[in-house]
Amino acid sequence: MKSFLRTILASALVLGGAMSAQAADRAIIVLDASGSMWGQIDGKPKLEIARQALRSVLTTIPADTELGLMAYGHREKGSCSDIELVVPPASGSASAITAAADSMKFLGKTPLSAAVKQAAEDLKYTEDKATVILITDGLETCSADPCALGKELEQSGVDFTAHVVGFGLTAEEGRQVACLAENTGGKYIQASDAKGLEDALAQTVAEPAPAPAPAPAPEPAKPEFNFVPELALAEGAAALKDAGNAWEIYKANADGTKGERLTTEYNNYKGSLEPGDYVIRATLGEAAVEQPLKVEAGQAYKPLFVLNAGTLIVRPRPSDGGDINTGAAVVLDFPGASHPATYYGETKIVLPAGETKVKVTIGQGEANETIQLAAGQTVEKDIIAGVGRVVVNALYAQGGDKVDAGGLDVRVYKAKKKIDGTREQVTYGYGPDNKFDLPAGDYVAVARMDQAEAEQPFNVRVGEAGDVTAVLGAGVLAIDAPGAKEIRVYAARKDIQGNRKEFGYAYDQKHQATLPEGDYVVEADLGDAGKKEGSASVKAGERTELTVQ
Structure with missing residues (x-):
């Protein structure tokens, strides 16, 4: 996508002088860790682009900058309260922030207003100078008003500034969050690709403050307007x-x-x-x-x-007659583009006249079309990605409880095996109720929770929705070993060599794991008291508790 980021930043240096980018003395980066960050730009997930940009920029921040990291949507799906100060503001925190971002999951909703408010409060914005840098790829989804929040923070803060980096947002979406920055004297920066995001972070986090410009000399009176384009x-x-x-x-x-x-x-x-x-x-x-x-x-x-341009309206649909998919990636390769531009959902955009190549991606489905656009013309086009949707879950036992945990790993493979006996992985997800948009065909879902795994074949038809359920045939073993330094779990049955298969471990006094139905031996290292063993039988769909002492 064309990056207008340098244009926006340079103009900000002229408009009013006071909008010049400055490094924050004490600041918190608020990172959007919602599920939409799995969306791709130029074939790469936005969350990976954000991680790389942080790794690059944080090496350049001044040593005395006290910088923290707050995230939202990284622990729960569908929660407006999933907000956490992951790294408290401190000097020398760059490596901690990078490590936290690299290990973060991207799952939930977008409570960006509440996250910015909490960051301001953690910085004691009513007592000290404070700066918040929000990186978001979506709009507020938790019934809050970013514009009103900006006014509130500006009025009650000592010297509070919020900068907003809109990552992959359209111009219209950007206007809906830009007011949060503008109402606090901060900047809104549109970042449309990896380079744009890195530049935006450099301007809001790492770039040293310029020397104040001298006050301009008074100018003589001028005519009201002499340029009206x-x-x-x-x-x-x-x-x-x-x-x-x-x-x-x-x-x-x-x-x-x-x-x-x-x-x-x-x-x-x-x-x-x-x-x-x-x-x-x-x-x-x-x-x-x-x-x-x-x-x-x-x-x-x-x-x-x-402009010698026309208007293109693209409506991405999963199937003929299906609803418009708001998360679809719409990639446009148009005359004069240095590289294709990416938008999401229904896209209405002015493009140079000529041939435009359009690629629509919904989940794993893709459709390509070439559109001729004349100057002054408006072309509306439904583009069908040709996918059906499945929702994948796992049960501990047939007819039992659903595995409702973020640690559930779901991977989808093509059903047909390759010549070496392996299957081609198509996509993956975490937690319950994973939604996958897939082209028509036969697939296998592999669900894994801790040490238990199950496969479930299924078929997808374009335009149809279905549920896929894998039965793990497993239960939960909860172990309490007071004073233990280490706990290890083994199958009770030994192999022909006299060895037991290991089923996980923990360096703690407690350990809980989902295990296939069967008999197990638990070994606890109690330090000076030596090693103790206990045994347990795990039944599918049931919880077993064991104390080793």
């Missing part, structure tokens, strides 16, 4: 009004090329420019046009910029 999609088309477009204004170099950036304005802009030579660049969606402008004293200018 208009924008159209095509020759002869009506001028656009409040379209969400941007006007980038540059000083012109002697050879007519773009020089120093002066400002970026939006929508129906009216302004006054000093006499001189300029280059004006107009952008809307993924389309852009630029042209020179020579301003002379006492003259007014109303230039028309023609």
Whole structure:
């Protein structure tokens, strides 16, 4: 996707001076660990891109910066209270933050407002200067108002600032969270790919504060407006009004090329420019046009910029007649793109006229189409990924309780084995109620909880939904060994060599594991008291408790 991040950051340095990026003396990074971070950009999950960006940027932060990490949605699905200060703010915390992000699960909802509020409170924002950097790939999903929160924190804080990095958000989605930053004097930065996210973190976390600019000298009075540009999609088309477009204004170099950036304005802009030579660049969606402008004293200018672009509306659907999939990845490769742009769900975007290649991905299903777009034209297109949906769960025993734990590992394979006897893995997930969108065909679900594993074959048909349940034939063994330094679990039965198969261990006094139905021996290392053994029989769907002392 085209990255406009450097454009946004440079313009922020001009607008008002006070918006210049500064390193935070004491700050908390709030990381979106919701399930949507499994979405992909350029074939790579967003959560992996975020981890890599943190690893890179955190090596450059000033040594005296007190930095912490807060996450939400990383422990539970469907919870608006799953918020945790994973690493408290402290100097030298970069390695701890990196390690925490690398080991984090991405599961739940997006309570971004509550997370920012908690981070502000942990920084004692009503007593000290405090900065929060929010990285989110989605909008608030927990009935809160980020805009109102920004005003509240600004009014009650001593010197509070929130920066927001919108990772993979559309322009419209970005406007819905940008107010959180703007209402606290912070910055909203749109990061559309790995490089954009790394640049955004460098600007909000790692870049040292610039020296304050000297106060500008008073300027003489000027005419109210001498530059009123208009924008159209095509020759002869009506001028656009409040379209969400941007006007980038540059000083012109002697050879007519773009020089120093002066400002970026939006929508129906009216302004006054000093006499001189300029280059004006107009952008809307993924389309852009630029042209020179020579301003002379006492003259007014109303230039028309023609984008030579059209509007494409893509509605990704799992099957013919199916509902629009809001999590679908829509990748657009259009004329003039340095690399394809990625959007999500129903996509409405202005693109340069010409041939656009569209790839829609829903789960493991993919569809590709080529669309011809003329200047001024609007093309609406339903694109069918051709998938059905299954929800995979596991039971401890036939007719028994569902395995309702985040440690449940579910992997989906193609049913047909390869020549070496192995199967090709298609996708995976964690916890109960895993939803998979798959092309038509035969598959095998492999569910594993601790030491118990079961396979369940199933078939997928396009446009249909189904449930897949694997029966582990297992129970839970809970062990209490007071004073133990180590606990190990073995099968009771020895093999022909006299050895027992190991079924897990723990360096603790307590250990709990899901085990296949059967008989087991538990060995506890009690230190000076030596090693003690106990035995237990595990039944499918039941809990067994054992004390070894």
